[in-house]
Amino acid sequence: MNRVYGMRRQVYPYFAVMAVVAVLLLVLFLAVSWMQDRSDRRAKLRLAAGQLSEAVAEREQSLRELLAAATFSGRYVDAVGALSSQNDLPAMVGMLPQNPSRQWRSAEWLTLAPDAGSTSRSFRYQIHQGDIYGVLEQRRSGLAALLAFPLAESLRPILRQGSLWGRLEIDRQHFQLIDAGGVGPLRRWLSDSQSLTLQAADGPDIRLVLYASPKLPIRVLAAILAGLILLLLIAALLARLLSEQLSRPLRQLSSQLQRYADGEQMAPLTVDSRVVDILSLQYALDAVFGVLRRREKNLRYRATHDLLTGMKNQNELLRIVGQRISDARAHNRIFHLIGINILNFREINDMFGPDIADSCLVNIGAFLEQEHLVAARFYRGGIVVVKDGPPDEVAAVVLAMQLTRHHGIKNVDIELNVCTAIVGFPDDASDAPVLLRRLEIALDGARRAPYRFQRYKHGQEENYVKRLNMVEELRQAMLDWHSGLQVFYQPKLNLRAGQVDRMEALVRWNHPKYGNILPSEFIPLAEQAGLISSLSSWVITRVCEQIAGWRERGLDIQVAVNLSVQDMSHPELVDVIEKHRRKYELPAQCLAFEITESELMENPQEAIRLLKTFREQGYCLAIDDFGTGYSSLAQVKHMPVNEIKIDQEFVRHLPRDGDDQKIVRTTLALAHNFGLEAVAEGVEDLDTLELLVRWGCGWAQGYYISPAMPGVEVVDWVDEFHARHGQQTDALSRLFASEVPTL
Known part of the structure; x- marks a missing residue:
């Protein structure tokens, strides 16, 4: 684990290094001085040792001469007087004839006595009262003389001269210090030494150790x-x-x-x-x-702005609305939100390019800033404006119309299609997330509302949640065969042959909770949720399986499946169709596909390209709800389709509406001129069917012929229908010889 230190602890190591360096320098200086001083001390010790040896020898010799002179005359009194006259050795004489044994003290003549022995002389060292003495004994002319002197007195002058001190030792058992009184233990430990031996004729030798203390006190x-x-x-x-x-x-x-x-x-x-x-x-x-x-x-x-337009972004909008709610509660105020969504922004982007589309948004943002309005980007490219006061629906619509005129793109004819919604605080919600969510719900409803405007209504969120739940349940229904999702089939009557040879596949959903849900309700949900391709694949799978079952029972019939442009834009859809067709060994003529005219007209060029892909595989194609999409003759001419389906809006009241008759007859003539078959849907009575036959319509479809039915009932119904109407000689007589069964 790494350790972290403060500044002081960072400085202290440098101080410690400096201190150690200073100590080392001091130690080095002291060591050099010590070595030099030690060399001088050792030289001094060697010199002093020589001088002391000479001094001791000279003192011994002088004492010998003095003792010899004193005892030479043989007179005891004269000898004492001679010795007593010496200044360096004071003497005291005591006659002890009755006791020839010698008594002696420090620096004294101890005895002079007659001696009958032979002439002799000796020198030795002895200890007396803790001091070491040099003892000289002389026997001559019948007289025995004993002379002792303290050895330290002879050595002290030389030691003092050299600032030395010494230690006298006898037999390494007794010692005497000389001039060591002022030397402490430390100086003794630091002193250098030099030893020499003082030999004597008799007795033990003396070892003299000289010490030289350091000069530095x-x-x-x-x-x-x-x-x-x-x-x-x-x-x-x-x-x-x-x-x-x-x-x-x-x-x-x-x-x-x-x-x-x-x-x-x-x-x-x-x-x-x-x-x-x-x-x-x-x-x-x-x-x-x-x-x-x-x-x-x-x-x-x-983090708070949209980078393209400079307006506030979604997160900042949420914060602003939350702050407005707090202020409104504190001051008892109300405010509202206006939501504006550009419905055709994607088409503008595809047609004029992203630069033009982005410029529209940038100019709208600049216009809102000039108007000093608090505006922010919202879900799906929408714009939200925050305004004080109660909701003003007219002002909201006027603001939306102003945005369509202030997109700022010149020399380009662009018309913005917008929808508008409005929610207010505190009527519609009491907190920011709910208020914005309900604004989104109102905007989603405004897409389909009159004038593309909607004020949020209570209960609308519950319906929105219900729709979201339905989307998830629809996804599960495509996985579970027992969830109520089924494919029904509605017959198409061939008006020339008087037979039913075609069917249209229609999805029905019997919801376990909500009952029968109309396709007009859940199909748009599937498109908005991105499930339409999955739903179409599910229908195609069921249709191929059903056709194979009919063929096994001897019924060869074509089934049309409704597709959207979203379906056809997925290239894998063709692979799915081919996979199931080959799985059940079905010819391509067994399948037909219907695409609504309004979807084809949204992008005709892309639609033509997609339709050609299906035609190349041999499938029949039809334009559904023809007459409602405002297609031109030039566009129809280039569409690779086989037939057109006349919308039931023009067929349902055909016998009683002259305008519908003109439209239907014109559409049939158009189809014949382009070599296309025509199918009329919405046939609900015999009069309508008779008019269609007389005008040369190819197929009819509607409740008068038969409503949609489950696949298991189709074979029996077709057999019954053909049996009932199969005895007539021509198509028209067969159709009207008897009443067509209705439900």
């Missing part, structure tokens, strides 16, 4: 260490001040950045510092944040 070392500690403390204080100078402005920058990270508006950075590096960092961050502020402003604009 301990107090000086302590003062240096104290100064070093003081310097370290000063350095630590300076490091703290420096870190504070660095960390304070950085903390200020960090605090401002954290506030920005928490969502506050980004403002220019300010720091309290005179450090050039900190100020440079501030200027660099300000430059970066300047770019970020511009980007933030751009992102905020993108």
Whole structure:
């Protein structure tokens, strides 16, 4: 895990490194001084050792000469006087003839006594009362003399001269320090040493160890260490001040950045510092944040505006409406929303190109901004205007008409088809999402409403939800055979042969909850929900299966299936048809397809291309509801169709309406001239059927002949119909010799 340190902890390591370097330099200096001083001390010790050896030897020799001179005359008193006259060795004499044993003390003659022994002389070292003495014994001329001197007294002058101190040892068991009173334990530990041996004729040898203490006093070392500690403390204080100078402005920058990270508006950075590096960092961050502020402003604009028109977008509209609701509740006000949708925007885009279509929206947005209206883009390319006050339906329609005239495209004849809807607060909803949802529902209803305007009505949302549920249930119905979705078949009577040789497939939906739902209700739902292609595929599958069943029973009949332009625009539809036709081994003539004239006229060129695709596969094609789509003769001439179906609007009242008669006769003449067959739908009485036969219509379809029926009833019905009308000699007599059965 990574560890994060503050500015002070970042500075302290550098301070520690500096302190270590300073200590190392001091240690190096002391080590060099120590080594040089140690070399001098060792040279001094060697010199002093030589001088002490010579001094001890000279003292021993002088004592020997002095003792010899004193005892040479053989007179005891003279000897004492001679010895007592020596300044460097005061003496005190005590006669102890009754006790020849020797008694001696420090720096004294201990005894002079007659001795009958032979002449002899010896020198040794002995200990007396903690001090080490050099003892010289002389036997001569019947006199025994003993002379002792403290060894330290002989060595001290040389030691003091060289600032040395010493240690005398006998047999490594007893020692005596010389001039070591002012030497502490530390100096003793730091001192250098030099040892030499003082040999004696009799007795143990003396080991003399010389010590030379460092020249640098301990107090000086302590003062240096104290100064070093003081310097370290000063350095630590300076490091703290420096870190504070660095960390304070950085903390200020960090605090401002954290506030920005928490969502506050980004403002220019300010720091309290005179450090050039900190100020440079501030200027660099300000430059970066300047770019970020511009980007933030751009992102905020993108998040709340439509990039094409500059109007508010859907999210911002929701916020504005929510704010308006809060203000309206606080001040007891009302407001309303106007929804405007351009119905033919897609056609404009396809015909004139996306640039022209987008320019229309941009100019409309500019017009709304000039009018100081709060406007926003809405679902499906719609526009919503927020206005104060109660809903004004006339003003809403007028505003929509103004938009159609202010699209701003010159030299291009463009007519905008718009629908308008209006909802109000608080009558229609009490919160923003519901208000906008109901506006969308009202706009959807305005597409089919008179004058393409609709004011939201209570209960409309429930119907809308019902339609949405029906869409989902329709999707499930195509998967479940027992959900009530069925294909019914309505006969087409051949007026020339007097036989039923064609059928039209019609979808029926017996809903488990709502009962029989009209095709005019659920077919548009399927188109809006994008299910029409799936529904058409489902119908084609059932029709192919049914035709195969009829053929097995000896009934060879053609079935027409209604298709929309959406269906024909899917290239996989032809593959689906071919797949099922080949599965049941059906000829192409068994299937026919009907397309409404109004859909064909929406895009005639594309329709012609799609129809040719079906014709190349050998299928029959018919224009359904002919006469309602305002098609021209030139367009009909190029349509690759086999027949036209006269809409029932012109057929239902044919015997009693002269205008309908003119239209039907003209349509039949047009079909004959173009080599097309004609089918009249909506035949509901015998008079109508008689007129159609006399005018040369090819097929008739309607309730008078038979309503739509399930597929299982078709074979029996056809057999019964042909049996009842099959005895006449010609078509017309067969048709009218007896009454056609009706329901």
